[in-house]
Amino acid sequence: xxxxxxxxxxxxxxxAIRVRELRKTFRVAEREAGLRASVRSLIKRAHxxxxxxxxxxxxxxxxxxxxxxxxxxxxxxxxxxxxxGLLHPSSGEIAVLGHTPARRExxxxxxxxxxxxxxxxxxxxxxALDSFEMNRAVYRIPEAEFRRNRDxxxxxxxxxxxVRKPVRNLxxxxxxxAETAAALLHRPQVLFLDEPTxxxxxxxxxxxxxxxxxxxxxxxxxxxxxxxxMADVQALCNRVVVIDAGQVLYDGGLRALTTRFSAHxxxxxxxPEGGADLSGYGEVLExxxxxxTSLRVPKTQxxxxxxxxxxxxxxxxxxxEDPPIEDVIEQVFADRSAVGAR
Amino acid sequence: xxxxxxxxxxxxxxxxxxxxxxxxxxxxxxxxxxxxxSVLQSVVAxxxxxxxxxxxxxxxxxLGGWSGEELLxxxxxYVLMGGVxxxxxxPNMQQLMEDVQQGTLDFVLTKPADGQLLVSARxxxxxxxxxxxxxxxxxxxxVVRLDRPVSxxxxxxxxxxxxxxxxxxxxFWLLLTIGxxxxxxxxxxxxxxxxxxxxxxxxxSVYPGWLRIGFTFLVxxxxxxxxxxxxxxxxxxxxxxxxxxxxxxxxxxxxxVLWRVGLRHYSGASA
Amino acid sequence: MTQVARxxxxxxxxxxxxxxxVVMRTAVQTQFQYRTANYLYMVxxxxxxxxxxxxxxxxxxxxxxxxxxxxxxxxxxxxxxWTLVRNMNIVFTPYGxxxxxxxxxxxGMLVRPVHPIHYDLAYFAGWKFVVILLWxxxxxxxxxxxRPTFDVSALELLVFLVAIWGAYxxxxxxxxxxxxxxxxxxxxxALYELYFTAELLLSGRLLPLALLPGWAMTIADWxxxxxxxxxxxxxxAGDLSTGELWTGLGLQxxxxxxxxxxxxxxxxxxxxxxxxxxx
Numbered sequence: 001x002x003x004x005x006x007x008x009x010x011x012x013x014x015x016a017i018r019v020r021e022l023r024k025t026f027r028v029a030e031r032e033a034g035l036r037a038s039v040r041s042l043i044k045r046a047h048x049x050x051x052x053x054x055x056x057x058x059x060x061x062x063x064x065x066x067x068x069x070x071x072x073x074x075x076x077x078x079x080x081x082x083x084x085g086l087l088h089p090s091s092g093e094i095a096v097l098g099h100t101p102a103r104r105e106x107x108x109x110x111x112x113x114x115x116x117x118x119x120x121x122x123x124x125x126x127x128a129l130d131s132f133e134m135n136r137a138v139y140r141i142p143e144a145e146f147r148r149n150r151d152x153x154x155x156x157x158x159x160x161x162x163v164r165k166p167v168r169n170l171x172x173x174x175x176x177x178a179e180t181a182a183a184l185l186h187r188p189q190v191l192f193l194d195e196p197t198x199x200x201x202x203x204x205x206x207x208x209x210x211x212x213x214x215x216x217x218x219x220x221x222x223x224x225x226x227x228x229x230m231a232d233v234q235a236l237c238n239r240v241v242v243i244d245a246g247q248v249l250y251d252g253g254l255r256a257l258t259t260r261f262s263a264h265x266x267x268x269x270x271x272p273e274g275g276a277d278l279s280g281y282g283e284v285l286e287x288x289x290x291x292x293t294s295l296r297v298p299k300t301q302x303x304x305x306x307x308x309x310x311x312x313x314x315x316x317x318x319x320x321e322d323p324p325i326e327d328v329i330e331q332v333f334a335d336r337s338a339v340g341a342r
Numbered sequence: 343x344x345x346x347x348x349x350x351x352x353x354x355x356x357x358x359x360x361x362x363x364x365x366x367x368x369x370x371x372x373x374x375x376x377x378x379x380s381v382l383q384s385v386v387a388x389x390x391x392x393x394x395x396x397x398x399x400x401x402x403x404x405l406g407g408w409s410g411e412e413l414l415x416x417x418x419x420y421v422l423m424g425g426v427x428x429x430x431x432x433p434n435m436q437q438l439m440e441d442v443q444q445g446t447l448d449f450v451l452t453k454p455a456d457g458q459l460l461v462s463a464r465x466x467x468x469x470x471x472x473x474x475x476x477x478x479x480x481x482x483x484x485v486v487r488l489d490r491p492v493s494x495x496x497x498x499x500x501x502x503x504x505x506x507x508x509x510x511x512x513x514f515w516l517l518l519t520i521g522x523x524x525x526x527x528x529x530x531x532x533x534x535x536x537x538x539x540x541x542x543x544x545x546x547s548v549y550p551g552w553l554r555i556g557f558t559f560l561v562x563x564x565x566x567x568x569x570x571x572x573x574x575x576x577x578x579x580x581x582x583x584x585x586x587x588x589x590x591x592x593x594x595x596x597x598x599v600l601w602r603v604g605l606r607h608y609s610g611a612s613a
Numbered sequence: 614m615t616q617v618a619r620x621x622x623x624x625x626x627x628x629x630x631x632x633x634x635v636v637m638r639t640a641v642q643t644q645f646q647y648r649t650a651n652y653l654y655m656v657x658x659x660x661x662x663x664x665x666x667x668x669x670x671x672x673x674x675x676x677x678x679x680x681x682x683x684x685x686x687x688x689x690x691x692x693x694x695w696t697l698v699r700n701m702n703i704v705f706t707p708y709g710x711x712x713x714x715x716x717x718x719x720x721g722m723l724v725r726p727v728h729p730i731h732y733d734l735a736y737f738a739g740w741k742f743v744v745i746l747l748w749x750x751x752x753x754x755x756x757x758x759x760r761p762t763f764d765v766s767a768l769e770l771l772v773f774l775v776a777i778w779g780a781y782x783x784x785x786x787x788x789x790x791x792x793x794x795x796x797x798x799x800x801x802x803a804l805y806e807l808y809f810t811a812e813l814l815l816s817g818r819l820l821p822l823a824l825l826p827g828w829a830m831t832i833a834d835w836x837x838x839x840x841x842x843x844x845x846x847x848x849x850a851g852d853l854s855t856g857e858l859w860t861g862l863g864l865q866x867x868x869x870x871x872x873x874x875x876x877x878x879x880x881x882x883x884x885x886x887x888x889x890x891x892x
Contacts (some may be wrong), residue, residue, distance in 0.1 A: 379803025
């Protein structure tokens with residue numbers, strides 16, 4: 001198990017993103033329900049400081065694709081906003097391509113992009129092609145380069161027909177593809193993607209995913225991605241940073257995450273004579289009529305249980321697997337969700 | 343059969359309305375800066391109206407046969423009715439429009455109460471209702487300053503005309519909004535009405551013939567503002583009030599019918 | 614050194630000009646699609662000047678033909694030019710800021726390397742070309758109904774064509790600065806109303822400034838409002854001397870500069886606030 005891909009910056013050179021002890025504290029008004037409380041809050045309002053991000057550090061190497069995971073309210077979006085210069089950190093350091101994002105220098109903004117899956121940046125009433133034109137002007141992309149990038153993106157995303165229709169006539173999946181193309185016209189070196197596939201159907205998700213992988217391969221851009229779809233993360237990222245309650249819970253390879261957080265493994269065993277009750281060996285997850293049974297067993301005992309099964313029964317085949325990554329992540333959050341920070 | 347089940351349902355609907363009202367008040371109370379500003383805003387608006395009146399009457403003694411004091415009555419009714427519109431009618435109708443556009447009207451229609459009542463009473467903007475008070479004060483001041491005494495009959499006529507006027511304006515707004523069931527973008531119609539309502543500052547008799555007819559029947563400003571003011575300044579006959587009542591009833595029935603038709607259209611379209 | 618800086622500056626300007634061209638083209642394209650809605654809106658707007666016109670015409674009639682020397686025909690001219698000037702000075706509404714911030718549109722604008730005010734200035738400027746096109750028939754109908762009296766020289770026409778854009782710029786800056794108050798507090802409609810009321814009374818929107826009492830006229834002279842309404846209208850419909858024409862244009866330039874400065878300052882603090890609390 002040493003496919004613990006790229007923990008930390010790649011060999012030599014500056015990291016594309018460098019985050020140290022990042023912190024963001026919001027002051028929120030406390031408000032109780034009910035008419036009386038409303039009246040009272042007219043006079044005096046209670047405040048409370050909430051740490052949305054509480055000391056986060058990590059690096060992203062040039063060309064690296066990192067999944068940024070966490071439950072709702074864990075601090076993902078707040079961090080992304082600080083990285084893209086929309087929010088000032090309360091304390092800590094950020095360097096993105098050597099820039100301090102909060103200064104919002106034009107040079108910095110020209111080298112990054114921020115895609116938010118649930119937000120629309122294309123002009124609603126005109127074809128995407130015209131919105132592209134606007135981005136050319138915004139990012140001052142030289143004409144030849146613009147054409148080359150545009151044609152390449154249109155081809156990669158297969159949106160040649162769509163970009164001529166008014167954006168309002170596109171389906172969500174189509175629009176997201178056009179949206180993605182628009183966000184990458186200026187060839188950003190760092191991509192912040194916040195739920196880039198949210199609400200899309202499976203085919204469209206796959207398409208975007210494949211495209212992002214290809215873009216990363218061709219341009220060597222760094223990508224920091226949040227998603228609720230583990231398929232996105234599995235397809236694109238070798239490395240994940242899991243945050244919870246504003247702190248880094250895990251930073252490392254995707255596979256290692258499973259090893260570390262899952263205390264269980266799944267043993268699937270095939271018995272040709274069928275019908276045996278295997279509940280004595282572990283928790284039965286599934287049992288099919290043709291004699292295959294899945295068992296959930298503590299990881300430390302997996303080997304011993306398998307040996308016992310082989311000894312006690314005539315076994316046609318047996319596999320030991322780690323649980324699917326979704327289940328692992330879910331478990332990670334389930335363990336911590338009681339904290340309920342925001 | 344229907345009668346016994348009807349009463350509790352109505353009571354329930356009223357309770358629902360009361361709940362909405364309370365929630366509206368609660369929402370408004372959260373924005374404390376708005377209290378000050380809303381009062382300020384109303385006072386400024388009224389001061390503006392008075393300034394306009396003052397400006398006009400600094401250059402003349404009468405306008406279309408109305409004296410300054412009599413026009414103050416018109417202005418008062420205009421402010422009062424504006425308060426009713428902005429605190430209850432407009433917020434509800436805009437909410438309805440949004441709901442139709444976004445398909446969220448379903449949530450309202452699945453509630454066990456009369457749909458028209460619900461969509462008309464969901465929102466209440468407390469601070470806007472200050473205009474109702476200010477308008478009433480203006481009318482009272484104007485009445486005191488009139489050089490002729492006002493009879494009880496005239497006051498009753500005024501109050502009747504006021505209620506009829508409010509119902510007329512409500513029906514008119516709902517009619518506009520129902521348009522949203524067919525044309526999706528009716529926002530510009532709202533702008534249109536806002537512009538037209540301004541005309542109510544002045545009695546409709548000031549306007550040239552074709553505009554006067556428009557402000558009487560197309561945008562019923564005459565019934566909402568001029569008629570109540572006429573009742574209080576001794577210009578209205580019983581026949582006029584009767585006519586206003588007939589118009590109000592006719593418009594309400596029309597609105598009710600079109601609401602039903604619109605709903606059918608909506609359910610058909612969204613299914 | 615200076616030469617390098619200047620070259621850089623020039624490149625930036627061409628870049629920005631390119632941006633304006635693209636955005637204006639987009640605005641024309643989009644708003645032309647919405648010509649029906651645009652028309653309804655414009656027709657609705659006519660109610661306002663028509664009411665003023667009717668009232669002042671009635672007053673003029675009651676006073677034996679004119680008020681302070683302004684005849685019914687001159688009132689008609691004033692309020693018909695009013696409709697064009699009003700359409701020219703419609704800019705991004707301060708009420709729009711709440712939605713911009715709440716829906717995250719502003720975030721989208723902030724991650725782009727162009728100051729967002731350029732987008733608004735360009736977009737609304739482009740829109741004006743559609744508006745002017747749609748306005749012509751409306752003006753024709755109003756002229757047939759209300760019989761305005763005009764006496765326009767070539768110079769006045771020229772100054773008018775500049776002054777309507779001056780009005781546009783001044784009002785853009787002022788309302789942008791005002792709208793940014795939303796960075797600090799959301800429910801700001803009352804403040805806006807206050808502003809619009811002051812504008813209504815002191816700009817020449819409600820009535821020609823000559824009809825204001827003397828003290829109010831003095832106040833109006835110290836505010837920017839009349840350069841967004843009264844001044845451009847009177848260039849065409851009124852009887853300004855050549856000196857007054859040039860002074861007016863000069864003061865429009867001054868107020869544009871003050872407005873731009875205001876926007877720059879409020880923007881700086883506003884963004885500081887925005888990036889401290891998010892949305």
